[in-house]
Ligand code: FES
């Protein structure tokens with residue numbers, strides 16, 4: 078494995094050229110002959126009874142091919158993680174994104190006009206928009222069949238004895254932190270095209286992150302529609318951003334399917350930006366009560382967290398984020414005693430989904446802010462407190478994570494060095510530095526029964542390779558990483574590797590692009606398949622060269638003997654020889670990699686991932702005491718990534734994640750007032766622009782992860798996890814005020830500064 | 838109401854009938870089926886639809902198609918030379934890692950081109966200003982800025 082030629086290189090993304098010339102086909106660009114356009118009518122109120130729904134005028138509009146309502150869906154059909162969400166609602170609506178009716182028409186404009194002709198009468202009901210209110214005894218129930226608005230989910234983790242540790246701890250801090258609703262803001266909006274063949278088999282053009290699981294969901298839906306034993310094919314167009322938003326299937330997809338069935342035509346639904354804001358599932362808001370304690374030397378003794386999460390009106394994967402939050406809660410730094418409980422609560426808000434980091438950013442904001450508070454009362458430099466408690470290789474954490482490679486200390490040291498921490502921390506006077514670290518799954522995450530990915534490789538007569546992988550590319554670059562791994566193993570130029578990753582009819586199963594798992598899991602699957610086909614190639618070449626395959630290898634597309642220079646042949650020749658022989662064969666190999674990680678047991682313990690990713694972000698800020706404005710002067714993001722398979726793409730993940738984190742820290746918030754989104758556009762919901770880019774350094778800390786493909790670990794999500802607390806800590810260092818409620822707006826800083834003056 | 842207009846599109850003269858309410862983006866994407874120009878918002882806030890009109894980077898989603906009369910319009914499709922050679926900005930975006938999901942990329946490149954056509958040695962601030970209206974959710978802009986610098990330097 079030494080002297081790598083492709084792995085470790087800054088190879089440009091293979092899908093970049095079509096994207097850069099405007100030739101890439103996104104779902105927005107996709108057309109199918111005869112296609113109709115679907116549009117959805119949403120509720121006008123966050124909580125109301127539908128008294129009357131009259132679609133007759135819409136149906137009569139020229140160009141309208143179908144109008145559907147809940148009556149067109151099987152009455153018991155529900156979607157989502159808890160199966161609590163009918164794709165079209167009847168009786169009661171529970172949020173402003175509730176779908177009431179939908180239209181298919183010959184143009185989007187006609188479909189839109191038809192929506193305006195649908196008459197709905199509502200009886201407006203009082204709603205519950207605050208999870209704390211919704212938890213109260215006697216609160217109105219959103220879902221009448223449940224006993225409580227608190228979801229029946231068992232989020233509780235206990236490690237060691239927190240009560241006993243509390244008695245022994247010398248320094249204890251306790252506080253409450255909160256985070257807002259924020260949304261993915263993929264530049265390409267959601268959409269799909271549903272198409273049936275004459276036998277009622279479904280093809281779905283989609284931008285999902287979970288083709289194999291979505292296939293399963295749609296098959297269930299077809300069953301519910303009475304179409305048993307049908308085939309479902311998912312074809313992914315180029316995906317205009319994911320970040321977790323496409324980890325579930327949503328009402329609009331089932332609506333497109335239903336409209337297509339009814340009209341016998343392909344039906345396309347594309348979200349407008351407005352819909353993308355209010356009708357997709359964002360990262361939920363959280364309220365976190367945290368307490369931390371340490372001994373006299375600053376060794377952590379316990380961490381206790383109680384959390385409330387706004388689930389919204391229905392349930393998607395957002396409700397399962399506490400499972401991933403447990404990771405930093407139990408295992409970010411060494412802390413022997415841990416207690417964590419979380420409640421997900423139904424409200425009449427939008428409903429939540431996972432977003433890059435899967436709960437980790439919310440938890441890490443509380444943990445890393447609280448740690449700085451602890452360092453202060455213990456009289457220890459926050460960086461020393463972190464170093465003293467840092468995770469180490471070989472450690473088994475209280476939640477039974479087996480830490481293999483771990484570069485946390487190196488990441489902390491990188492930040493300290495590059496930020497000149499020692500010269501800058503603790504000066505106050507409007508300038509300050511702060512840091513925060515992260516732990517995340519870096520070797521898959523066994524959240525389902527399988528965490529696997531399949532790969533098929535075939536080679537043609539000329540030494541060119543097709544790799545069929547289950548792993549989707551959502552822009553992060555998995556296609557390139559997989560091609561690099563295969564090219565490296567087979568000793569061929571990367572241009573000879575073609576990766577096919579977007580069609581369930583030809584690609585093998587994969588659990589989905591989530592949990593920063595693709596490089597590790599799909600990478601290992603590609604590695605396994607490549608090794609398998611390589612041995613077949615060498616077998617074939619061995620016959621041709623009359624050499625023992627054990628002494629054969631491939632480089633630059635030439636098979637050669639490692640002990641006899643005379644014996645070599647171009648790869649293609651060996652392949653043709655194998656093919657054009659009586660009883661010959663085409664070379665093909667498959668490999669299914671399922672990491673040997675563990676599902677949590679009933680107590681939520683177990684080695685969720687084969688390896689863990691670490692990182693530390695450090696930031697220097699300047700706070701304007703007159704305006705409350707926070708300016709980032711310097712930003713260092715150090716990440717332990719195992720081996721960097723492609724530093725170019727890796728840096729891209731770090732910068733991209735980092736700036737999303739800056740948005741989360743300083744500006745982004747979906748403003749929901751009584752269940753209505755007040756800032757559902759890019760003007761009012763501001764994501765960072767080029768003008769907001771601070772001086773940023775991405776530092777790659779390499780550790781050797783023995784289970785990773787060529788030593789690599791995941792990096793997709795970590796980039797934004799520690800940003801917000803690092804910035805909050807820096808602001809505290811600069812001006813002595815701690816903002817505990819994201820985002821850290823100038824108004825909040827100013828208010829805190831005023832409050833401090835009064836006390837001071 | 839329909840009216841016939843004429844303009845130059847990627848160096849070629851076109852004449853066609855357009856409707857009053859059409860935007861230039863609609864004309865490009867839906868009528869001419871040139872889907873390289875993207876729609877990220879449809880109301881002038883994301884820059885995905887940027888094209889160059891008479892040397893200026895413009896959000897085509899807000900630009901009435903009628904107004905194209907007599908103008909010279911360049912879209913992302915017009916950047917590749919006749920013999921298939923990519924524009925230096927396209928090459929730089931590819932090589933510097935400035936493309937992730939790619940949805941912002943055509944618009945971003947058009948804004949950058951308008952900048953470099955007018956100013957071949959922009960400062961970092963000028964680059965940031967030029968693409969401030971082009972949102973990207975994936976890259977954190979760092980490599981986009983690098984790519985524009987490198988394309989400017991390579992001229
Ligand atoms: S689509 Fe024109 S600015 Fe967003």
Ligand code: FES
Pocket residue numbers: 264317318552935936937938939940941942972973974975976
């Ligand atoms: S690359 Fe995805 S929005 Fe810019």
